[in-house]
Amino acid sequence: MIKNIIPALRLTIVCLIFFVGVYSAIIWSIAQFAPGKGKSETVTQNGKTYYPNVGQAFTQDQYFWTRPSAVDYNAAGAGGSNKGPSNPDYLKDVENRIDNFIKHNPTVAKADIPSEMVTASGSGLDPHISVQGAKIQIDRIAKVRNIQQDKLNAIIIQNTEKPLLGLFGTEKINVLKLNLALDNLK
Structure with a gap:
């Protein structure tokens, strides 16, 4: 032994x-x-420090909206809703999000809304949306901020992150960085 x-x-x-x-x-x-x-990436603007690798709540019409969060963007309690795609409560939540999105973006057809704009990520903290998710919000933001759509398209292009090595993943946009760039427009 x-x-x-x-x-x-x-x-x-x-x-x-x-x-x-x-x-x-x-x-x-x-x-x-x-x-x-x-120690994490940080961005400082106007004396405030932000963490761009953690999703943030943007629901005002003057900003690009981020992905919904099942944990209300609380980094201490990251997680999904744990509801399956056929769960009636989950389907009701998604329908409510679709209705709210269309209410604030009346020029967008229901079929054109990317799934990430109405469904929460697995962590509830995803800071990115797709390029399409940003572009379908241009009409609303241009109208509210009285900015030409070309300028909004330009900041979307400037803030688009390419796939790793051009192969892995898809193009995506960090919503916090995009909205900070939007605030910097003159």
Whole structure:
């Protein structure tokens, strides 16, 4: 029995040293090359600091709307609704979101609304929408802010993030960065 315990204790000590010390030091070192040095990316504008990697609530007509959140954009309680696509409560929530979207964007047909504009992400904190999700909101924002649609198209193009290495993922737009750029328009 002691024959088995001694090697097990040695392996436990080696694993503790490696995973607590060496592995943590390697990950920390790699994080120093990331934006924010591993402490998250931040954007500061007008004296306020924002976290663009966490979804934010934008529901005013003067801004591009973000994706709905099942957790009310609370980063401490990230998660989805856990309701399946055939759940009557879920379907009612989505229908209400569609009706609200059309009410505020009367020039948009129901069939043209991208799914991310009316369904929450799995984490409830997704900060991105698709390019189409941004473009269908142009009419509303142009009217409210009295801005030419060409200017809004230009900031959408400037804030479009391309797929990783041009292969992985789709084009997307960080809504916070897009709205901050919108506020900077003169």
